[in-house]
Amino acid sequence: MDATTRQRIEELLATSPIFVFMKGNKLMPQCGFSNNVVQILHSVGVPFETFDVLSDAEIRQGIKTFSDWPTIPQVYVKGEFIGGSDILIEMYNSGELREKLEVALAS
Amino acid sequence: MVHPDQVKAAISLAMPDAQVEVEDLTGGGDHLQVTVISAAFDGLTRVKQHQLVYGALRQELASEAIHALALQTSSPA
Numbered sequence: 001m002d003a004t005t006r007q008r009i010e011e012l013l014a015t016s017p018i019f020v021f022m023k024g025n026k027l028m029p030q031c032g033f034s035n036n037v038v039q040i041l042h043s044v045g046v047p048f049e050t051f052d053v054l055s056d057a058e059i060r061q062g063i064k065t066f067s068d069w070p071t072i073p074q075v076y077v078k079g080e081f082i083g084g085s086d087i088l089i090e091m092y093n094s095g096e097l098r099e100k101l102e103v104a105l106a107s
Numbered sequence: 108m109v110h111p112d113q114v115k116a117a118i119s120l121a122m123p124d125a126q127v128e129v130e131d132l133t134g135g136g137d138h139l140q141v142t143v144i145s146a147a148f149d150g151l152t153r154v155k156q157h158q159l160v161y162g163a164l165r166q167e168l169a170s171e172a173i174h175a176l177a178l179q180t181s182s183p184a
Contacts (some may be wrong), residue, residue, distance in 0.1 A: 033175065069154075070161050070168040071176065086178050087153045 005062035012059075013079045016049035017104050021063045022073040023054050030054060033085035034073045040092050041075075046101045077104045109136055109172045114164065121163035122147055126183075137174040148182040156180040 013019050018041065024030030026038050030052075041048050053060035053072050064070055067081040075082050077100060083091070091097035111129040118127045118141070125145035132138040141160070148156045157178055167173045 068158060070165070081154060083154055083157070087157065090153065090179075 001062040001065040005058045006066065008059065009062060009066050010079075012049075012051055013076055016047070017078050018046055018048035018101060019076045020048060020050045020073055021053055021059070021076075022050050023052065025052050026050055031072070033071075036085045037073045037075055037088050040088050040097070044092070044098050044101055046105060077101065109167050111136070111139065114139060114141065114167065114173070117167070118143060118160060118163045122159065132175075132177075137172070139173060139175070140177045140179075142179045144181050144183055146182055148180055153180065 020034075020037055020041070022029060022031075022034035022037065024034055029035035029038055038050075051059065053063065060072070063072070063074060067074055069081065069084065071084055073084055075084070075088055082088075082100070088097065091100070111131050115127045115129045118125060122143070122145050124147065125143050128142040130140040132140055143160055145159075147159060151159075157180060160178055160180060161168060164173065164176070168176070
């Protein structure tokens with residue numbers, strides 16, 4: 001990943017405490033896993049921003065290097081990668097997600 | 108596509124102590140459900156646990172031979 005791509009990713013992450021790199025957008029997710037993440041965040045009722053990796057090949061590859069994570073979607077809280085669809089589902093079911101997001105938004 | 112047995116073998120090679128189950132969700136070999144139980148996960152965050160498994164499957168994921176991998180990791184009780 002080149003420095004420009006890394007900088008663009010960091011700038012995107014800075015736009016919102018909760019940020020999702022996904023396929024498609026909130027209204028039209030283009031993959032079941034991306035859709036899971038959007039539905040979970042809607043259900044917790046928190047504000048979040050998204051980036052459609054299908055619109056940008058550099059970011060699509062770069063984000064995998066950035067987090068050392070091979071798949072999309074990727075959810076970030078305050079710039080920290082917290083997981084993809086499976087981890088979000090587990091954290092949602094255990095109540096850990098709501099707690100983490102509330103703390104992030106309160107601080 | 109990859110055969111579920113190849114996925115199981117790749118994970119077992121990287122994590123010899125692990126109990127691994129691989130289920131092919133569609134029969135097409137590219138949507139897999141993988142469960143891994145290993146003492147190597149002790150004390151690691153979920154992200155780090157999953158990264159260990161992804162590391163074992165780097166080649167299959169990079170080539171997109173595996174499109175979707177539902178992953179569950181845990182340490183032995």
